[in-house]
Amino acid sequence: MELCELPEKPEYIAANSRGHDESNHPQVRLWVYRLLFRTDGYKSLVRERDFSDDELARQLGFADVVDGKAQAAEFDRTKVIAKMRADWQEVERNYAIAPVQTEQFKAVRRLGCRLGLNDVECEIIGFRLAAEMKYLRDLFPPTDLFNLDKIVEVLTACLGRDINDIRNALSPTGTLIESGLIEIETGKVWPFLDALDVLSCIKEEVHFEHPDSLAYFRDRLIRAGSARLAASDFPHVARDIEIMARYLVSSVSARRRGVNILIHGKPGTGKSEFVRMIAAQLGMNLVEVAVSDRGGRVLDADDRFRAFRLGQSLLGKASGQLMLFDEIEDVFQESDLGPRTDSNRSQRKGWVNRLMEDNPVPSFWITNNTWVIDRAFLRRFDYVLALDVPPRSVRSRVLDNYLADFPVSEDWKRKMAGHEGLVPAIVERAAKVVHPLKDAVSQPELERSLSRVLGNTLEVMDLPREPKNWANGGTYRLDVLNADCEMEQVKDGLMAHHEGRICLYGPPGTGKTAFGHYLAEVLDRPLLVKRASDIVSPWLGMTEKNMARMFRQAHEEDAVLLLDEADCFLQDRRSAQHSWEVTEVSEMLTQMEGFAGIFIASTNLMTSLDPAALRRFDLKIRFDYLRSEQAWTLFEDTRARLGITDDLDMASSLSRLDCLVPGDFANVARQARLRPIKSSMALLQRLRAECEMKPEGKRRAIGFTA
Secondary structure, three states, rough: OOOOOOOOOOOOOEEEOOOOOOOOHHHHHHHHHHHHOOOOOHHHHHHOOOOOOOOHHHHHHHHHHHHOOOHHHHOOOOHHHHHHHHHHHHHHHHHHHHOOOOOHHHHHHHHHHHHHHHHHHHHHHHHHOOOOOOOHHHHHOOOOOOOOOHHHHHHHHHOOOOOHOOOOOOOOHHHHHHOOOOEEEOOOOOOOOHOOOOOHHHHHHHHEEEEOHHHHOOOOOEEEEOOOOEEEEEEEHHHHHHHHHHHHHHHHHHOOOEEEEEEEOOOOHHHHHHHHHHHHHHHHEEEEEOOOOOOOOOOOHHHHHHHHHEEEEEOOOOOEEEEEEEOHHHHHHHOOOOOOOOOOOOHHHHHHHHHHHOOOEEEEEEOOHHHHHHHHOOOOOOOEEEEEOHHHHHHHHHHHHHHHOOOOOOHHHHHHHHHOOOOOHHHHHHHHHHHHHHOOOOOHHHHHHHHHHHHHHHOOOOOOOOOOOOOOOOOOOHHHHOOOOHHHHHHHHHHHHEEEEEEEEOOOOOOOHHHHHHHHHHHHOOOOEEEEHHHOOHHHHHOHHHHHHHHHHHHHHHHHEEEOOOOHHOHHHOOOOHHHHHHHHHHHHHHHHHOOOOEEEEEOOOOOOOOOHHOOOOEEEEEOOOOHHHHHHHHHHHHHHHOOOOOOOHHHHHHHHOOHHHHHHHHHHHHHOOOOOOHHHHHHHHHHHHHOOHHHHOOOOOOOOO
């Protein structure tokens, strides 16, 4: 069987009689007679005084009787049956001498030759399709129910084949059943056309001659498109790529069976693109199970599972083939077992188990939710990869790729790359929506439009509209940090060793969180910022999993990990009231112990931390309120940034504000955009108001003189 590439615009050659009713064809007439006399159907057709089916009687040559041209008294049931038998024998003799086949049957044989089917298998499909023609269909009333034995009996009678040949062709290990071309549900009874269920797309495609065998099943199987990403676009899973590539090459070379890889992760993280990239890198053909047919009808679980079986059968004898089964949730979900709602779940489970143990074509299975998959299935995957939101470096590359011809600034792309929920699919769709505007509006307007489209999608996914950017009101300065150790030395030590666990504590706004951002910049490493809301889950055990994922992500991205509000997970276990509070703290301590990177935890509540947590930090650094000389340095910097030209000496008055922090100066600078500050006195008043809002400021009698 050839597996050539589909041409861009293939020319399909229709069979001569496509769309023509062949119900009265000699081959169909032969099958009708065999059904009537080999299964005793004639007894119900020919009644004492008339026929039960006038249309069929006309076809068989009894139009005069049906139309009343012959006298009713002349109707002799015995003679009618004898004449029918004589006609049958004549049809049999003529067919034996010159077996004329319907155009549909010829088409089935052509397809069977392409698929490697034997004569009996071709004849079964041909008869099943012909059974939908009028006169044959009328011989299978819906009230007649068929099981496997009765189906075999009918096929043996009509096709004139040995019963053992028919049984072998319909055995579970035969090509017809194993590939899903034909499906018979054992233990159930259905009307004939449902009991002997043929893959629906064959009915249409069999009338064409395709250059590619897969094209006959283009409603079920599609060749994967070109990969738009390379291995370099997935640096966070580089090791996984190497392992999978070597395993697949080895498996294909050894013709190893039962090779299955599971890729899971949030929607839009590029799982399908990842598989296409792997196939392209290995130079192998990738065939995907369709999600919908060409008419847009969404395929149900039963259709898609049959398509996967078909692909395994079609591709199994060729080399260098891979399969992709995306959105597998519906195949594994217990509540969705296809259109036959009373299907036996254990039968489906058995099918999947056997197929995963013996599939000849290495296969990728993709899902957004592993929780819908039974553990009995999960353990059968050779390799499992979680492909979550890509790291910042990959997000930057995705923005560059999709916005290559967009006149957007590097600053805007750098800002958007900081959004931890930005996945490739979201960027791709936003670029498609905004593309008509790229040459019609200004750069700022284009950036606002992109931000809006991205934000709308992120918001509906319960994610922040904007990235969590840090703002300190100016360049971060170590000399204005009132820390209880030399921060310049801490920075140099981290730059030299690239590893350390540091706890920063103290009042809000003293620069704890901003230090993490500053450190990531000077180290030229990505920053992974997490807060309690990013990790806490109402589901039992999920908070611990989120913690583990956070540390794993930081390790994979080689990122500085900054955990804000860390006290939520490091509370003293002796005061815990629930068991899950203890397990969360224990999990955090375990992850900290095994993390070989830079981890910065910031908290405003140092006194309530677990003693074991305190021991695990290399440094515990307090950030306090500004000393008077540091406050004056920031005052002069802010005055210059706001364009205040007076040079009044406010140092003495400023020194009375003894609960100032760097964050206060940043807040006041932002206020100036809405309420301009035009004098040193006004700047001092704004800072004084910031202090008075704090509990410490309210407890103290704050006063100053200008």
